[in-house]
Amino acid sequence: MTKLDTNWYASWFDTDYYHILYKDRGYQEAQDFMRQLVDFLQLKKEAKILDLACGKGRHSIYLNKLGYTVTGVDLSKNSIEKAKKQEKPGLHFEVHDMCEPYHENFDAVFNLFTSFGYFEKEESNLKTIQAIKANLKPNGYGVIDFMNVEKVIADLVPEETKTVKGIDFHISRWVENGFIFKKIEFEDEGENHEFIERVKALHLEDFKKYFEKANIELKYTFGDYHLHEFNVEKSERLILIFQ
Structure with a gap:
């Protein structure tokens, strides 16, 4: 999990x-x-x-x-x-x-x-x-x-990268235990960052x-x-x- x-x-x-x-x-x-x-x-x-x-x-x-x-x-x-x-x-x-x-x-x-x-x-x-x-x-x-979780899950993009203000945000998405997850990884000013969003698939x-x-x-x-x-x-x- x-x-x-x-x-x-x-x-x-x-x-x-x-x-x-x-x-x-x-x-x-x-x-x-x-x-x-x-x-x-x-x-x-x-x-x-x-x-x-x-x-x-x-x-x-x-x-x-x-x-x-x-x-x-x-x-x-x-x-x-x-x-x-x-x-x-x-x-x-x-x-x-x-x-x-x-x-x-x-x-x-x-x-x-x-x-x-x-x-x-x-x-x-x-x-x-x-x-x-x-x-x-x-x-x-x-x-x-x-x-609309049915459409979100059907259209889920597993991996993508978005570049905003010179920062490459590497994003991955998946469904697990009734939640939709999004992990955001990026590097800025020599430091690595990772955040995970989680929303219940209601x-x-x-x-x-x-x-x-x-x-x-x-x-x-x-x-x-x-x-x-x-x-x-x-x-x-x-x-x-x-x-």
């Missing part, structure tokens, strides 16, 4: 290398998704949104530009430190463990870009779902934007079981950022909207 730090996400996400490797993530696609999502949910401009596992705050910042009061939370102190540089009235960032309820209630709680399923213990996934529910106002919406039925245990109703399921119908074989994403 593959061994790794059980809190790998805290150490890896806190490095500058994480942000270098993923610097080209689709900002326009993310913004289009946010617009479509808030329109679909019919969120009023005075609505409060919690961006759960916000990273450096790209979604939070854009949601605030759309007129919403946004709180972004993340376990990564480094990411929150960077995000706090963008703070202003109506936009706040804070270090917080998403397994625990935040101290406010919101009209919507967004967990975006596969920021779920990192935990070693199964109970932590359920605790996160329960925490989201605890943070929702009456009739508020929770949203989890996860990968299917739609797994989420339905969490929701049943948490007494949550799944309202809508979409398969991409344009909110098209979910197709287990073809969809890139698994987007879950619940109350």
Whole structure:
């Protein structure tokens, strides 16, 4: 069995290398998704949104530009430190463990870009779902934007190298014991580095079981950022909207 730090996400996400490797993530696609999502949910401009596992705050910042009061939370102190540089009235960032309820209630709680399923213990996934529910106002919406694991596994690229800012990131991927692993190896300034990402291969039925245990109703399921119908074989994403 593959061994790794059980809190790998805290150490890896806190490095500058994480942000270098993923610097080209689709900002326009993310913004289009946010617009479509808030329109679909019919969120009023005075609505409060919690961006759960916000990273450096790209979604939070854009949601605030759309007129919403946004709180972004993340376990990564480094990411929150960077995000706090963008703070202003109506936009706040804070270090917080998403397994625990935040101290406010919101009209919507967004967990975006596969920021779920990192935990070693199964109970932590359920605790996160329960925490989201605890943070929702009456009739508020929770949203989890996860990968479609069936398609991800079918299309898995076992080995590749990405060169970003002069650093060759050697990436390998595999499936083991119900988790999808990604190992990132690289050398920089004469020092070798290795990090391993691990995300639980959660299917739609797994989420339905969490929701049943948490007494949550799944309202809508979409398969991409344009909110098209979910197709287990073809969809890139698994987007879950619940109350």
